[in-house]
Amino acid sequence: MADPLRRPEQISPRSSPRDRGSRSPACPRPDSTGTLKTTISLGKNPSVKHTGPFYCVKDIPEQSEITGSTNLLHHYGLEHSYNKFCGKKVKEELSAFLPHLPGNIDTPGVQDNRYSSLRMLIEKPPITGKELSQLSGLALAGFRLHPGPLPEQYRMMHQMPSKKKKHKKHKKEGDKGNALSEAQTVDNASDAESRKPKKQKKEEEKDKDGKKKKKKEKKKKKQKHSPEHTVSHSGETGS
Amino acid sequence: MADKFESLEQQLELFIENTRQLGIIVSDFQPLGQGQNVLNQKINTMVSEMQEIEKFRPLLQDVHVPLEVFNYIDEGKNPNLYTKDCLEKALEKNEQVKGKMDNLKRFKGLLMVELTKVFPNEMNMYRALKGEDRLK
Numbered sequence: 001m002a003d004p005l006r007r008p009e010q011i012s013p014r015s016s017p018r019d020r021g022s023r024s025p026a027c028p029r030p031d032s033t034g035t036l037k038t039t040i041s042l043g044k045n046p047s048v049k050h051t052g053p054f055y056c057v058k059d060i061p062e063q064s065e066i067t068g069s070t071n072l073l074h075h076y077g078l079e080h081s082y083n084k085f086c087g088k089k090v091k092e093e094l095s096a097f098l099p100h101l102p103g104n105i106d107t108p109g110v111q112d113n114r115y116s117s118l119r120m121l122i123e124k125p126p127i128t129g130k131e132l133s134q135l136s137g138l139a140l141a142g143f144r145l146h147p148g149p150l151p152e153q154y155r156m157m158h159q160m161p162s163k164k165k166k167h168k169k170h171k172k173e174g175d176k177g178n179a180l181s182e183a184q185t186v187d188n189a190s191d192a193e194s195r196k197p198k199k200q201k202k203e204e205e206k207d208k209d210g211k212k213k214k215k216k217e218k219k220k221k222k223q224k225h226s227p228e229h230t231v232s233h234s235g236e237t238g239s
Numbered sequence: 240m241a242d243k244f245e246s247l248e249q250q251l252e253l254f255i256e257n258t259r260q261l262g263i264i265v266s267d268f269q270p271l272g273q274g275q276n277v278l279n280q281k282i283n284t285m286v287s288e289m290q291e292i293e294k295f296r297p298l299l300q301d302v303h304v305p306l307e308v309f310n311y312i313d314e315g316k317n318p319n320l321y322t323k324d325c326l327e328k329a330l331e332k333n334e335q336v337k338g339k340m341d342n343l344k345r346f347k348g349l350l351m352v353e354l355t356k357v358f359p360n361e362m363n364m365y366r367a368l369k370g371e372d373r374l375k
Binding site: 060067068069070071072073078081082085086090091092093094096100102103105106107108117118119122132133134135140143144145146147148149150 | 278283287314315320322330333337341
């Protein structure tokens with residue numbers, strides 16, 4: 001009597017009977033747990049009867065306001081961002097994102113130095129927690145400069161940010177340089193020819209044709225003025 | 240929020256610019272000039288700039304950066320490409336889930352129709368139990 005939960009009429013339909021010990025199967029109670037209930041009767045004629053509802057009667061979950069079928073980009077107001085980033089082509093280079101940074105920043109961070117990548121900040125974190133203080137005169141002595149040019153490997157920094165166009169030109173120049181150097185070698189001459197751009201090839205062909213024509217014209221002129229030509233000509237006329 | 244990012248950005252740009260100038264001093268060192276003194280001044284300027292950058296640390300504790308974006312930057316790629324990829328993936332997944340849900344709804348409707356044909360009484364009971372509205 002003291003425990004009101006033991007009254008069957010006050011038990012919540014969602015509550016599990018297991019929590020409150022064993023209950024009589026004869027006691028009817030609403031159930032929405034979705035379990036298949038059966039009554040097994042023993043005796044002379046043992047039988048199994050389905051007394052409870054089948055599992056499809058399980059409560060349908062409450063529909064949430066946002067589901068996967070709603071347009072989430074629209075819901076979170078990201079349409080503008082989508083059009084901004086996916087509508088037009090985004091330049092792939094890092095220098096397009098940070099145009100004011102000096103030096104060539106488009107090369108992978110792992111290439112120029114093992115520790116200059118951002119991932120290394122996580123994998124091998126730098127020493128932190130120490131207070132930064134100005135260097136004394138003695139400490140600055142370690143930074144004494146030596147006269148003379150800087151070694152080649154440290155000159156990377158002085159490439160200007162406007163390298164983008166220069167870089168392209170440089171590439172072409174590099175290709176040309178390679179092509180020329182290869183052209184100098186006899187074996188790879190044909191390869192170098194094949195690497196030349198079409199325009200260049202056409203121009204060269206035109207030049208060659210022009211030179212040939214000029215040579216032919218010169219020859220004709222020479223032949224006209226040469227004594228042999230006149231002789232053969234006169235001989236022909238004479239015969 | 241935006242102010243602290245802008246001021247950090249300015250501070251970082253200043254630091255980078257000083258590093259560039261330091262590189263020029265080092266590469267074009269004149270032993271007879273004031274190169275060494277200027278270099279010493281620049282080094283201490285950089286230290287004070289690093290101290291300024293350090294001051295931003297407590298202001299940016301709540302800023303979370305996805306680790307994947309680091310890969311893009313390390314590879315010399317525009318980090319906006321990461322945002323673009325994320326948006327495209329989100330839209331694709333959204334479309335996939337919507338397709339699944341629409342198909343399941345259609346399947347449920349067809350199943351109800353067919354079950355009603357074969358088990359009319361049971362389906363009536365089922366409808367009565369669940370309520371017509373919830374079955375739609």
